[in-house]
Amino acid sequence: MRADPDLPSGAAELWERLGGRAVVVQLPRNNLTGNGTRSPPTSKREPSLIKRLASHVTRPPATSATTLIADRFTAQNRRPDGLTDLDVSALPPLLRTVLVSDSTVTSLFEAYTMRPLRVDVLAEDLVELDHGSAAWLEVPVGTACARRRVLVRDAAEDDPLYCAQTYLLPGRLPQQLRDSFIEERLGIGAAIRRHLVESLRELLWFGRAVAPNWARDHMPARLTVHRTYRIRLHGLPAILAGEDFCD
Structure with a gap:
C-alpha cells in the first residue's frame, strides 16, 4: 500500500518506513482540537468557597450563633437595660456582617447592594456628657462634647x-477630621478613611432595641438591631457611637 499523497510533509516517508501498516499511538490528553486550538475543559470548575458557603448555609442553634457574635464585643455583659436579647441566627447575613464589622458600615452596604448611600445629618449640637457616656470616653461627667445624629439612606430609593x-x-480629634464632619457631611468611618486617620474601633455591646425618639419618624419599624462601639485615636477614646439598623 502506498502513502496517501495528501499526507503532510514527512508523514509520507514515515508511512513508507512502516510498510504501510496502521499504527495506533496513544497521545496525551491536552484539550487540543483538530485545528490546534485548546478546547474548553470537560469538567466544571468547583465554585469558590464563598459561593459554596452562601448556597449551603446551615443555621446553627440560636445560642451558639449569639455567643459567637457576642465574643466580638468587649462589654456585652454591661449593656444598658434598654436592650434585650437578640437571636443573631435569625438575622439576614448582611446584618450579621455589619453587626461585627470594625470598618466602614456604609462601604459594606454599598458593596452588598451596589447602590450609593446618603448620609443625612439630622442634628448637631454641643452637650454635656452623662455618667455612662463619660465613663466610656474616659472623661469627667459633664465634659462638653459634640453630638451628631444622622440617618443613612439608600440614595436612589430614599429608604432608610x-x-x-x-x-x-473635639479635643481628641485631628483638625482635618473636625473639618470633615462640618464641611463634607461624611459618616464617621468614611471621614476617618478619607483622611487616613489611624484609629481602633472597639465593639462594646449589641441587642434588640426600640428606635430612638429622635429617629422614630424616619425609621420604618419600631424595633431595631442596635450596637454601640467606641473609636480610639492615638490610644485615647475619642468617639462613642450607637447605631440602630432596620431589621
Whole structure:
C-alpha cells in the first residue's frame, strides 16, 4: 500500500518506513482540537468557597450563633437595660456582617447592594456628657462634647437603612477630621478613611432595641438591631457611637 499523497510533509516517508501498516499511538490528553486550538475543559470548575458557603448555609442553634457574635464585643455583659436579647441566627447575613464589622458600615452596604448611600445629618449640637457616656470616653461627667445624629439612606430609593448617634470629643480629634464632619457631611468611618486617620474601633455591646425618639419618624419599624462601639485615636477614646439598623 502506498502513502496517501495528501499526507503532510514527512508523514509520507514515515508511512513508507512502516510498510504501510496502521499504527495506533496513544497521545496525551491536552484539550487540543483538530485545528490546534485548546478546547474548553470537560469538567466544571468547583465554585469558590464563598459561593459554596452562601448556597449551603446551615443555621446553627440560636445560642451558639449569639455567643459567637457576642465574643466580638468587649462589654456585652454591661449593656444598658434598654436592650434585650437578640437571636443573631435569625438575622439576614448582611446584618450579621455589619453587626461585627470594625470598618466602614456604609462601604459594606454599598458593596452588598451596589447602590450609593446618603448620609443625612439630622442634628448637631454641643452637650454635656452623662455618667455612662463619660465613663466610656474616659472623661469627667459633664465634659462638653459634640453630638451628631444622622440617618443613612439608600440614595436612589430614599429608604432608610440605619440611624446613628455619635459623641465626639473635639479635643481628641485631628483638625482635618473636625473639618470633615462640618464641611463634607461624611459618616464617621468614611471621614476617618478619607483622611487616613489611624484609629481602633472597639465593639462594646449589641441587642434588640426600640428606635430612638429622635429617629422614630424616619425609621420604618419600631424595633431595631442596635450596637454601640467606641473609636480610639492615638490610644485615647475619642468617639462613642450607637447605631440602630432596620431589621
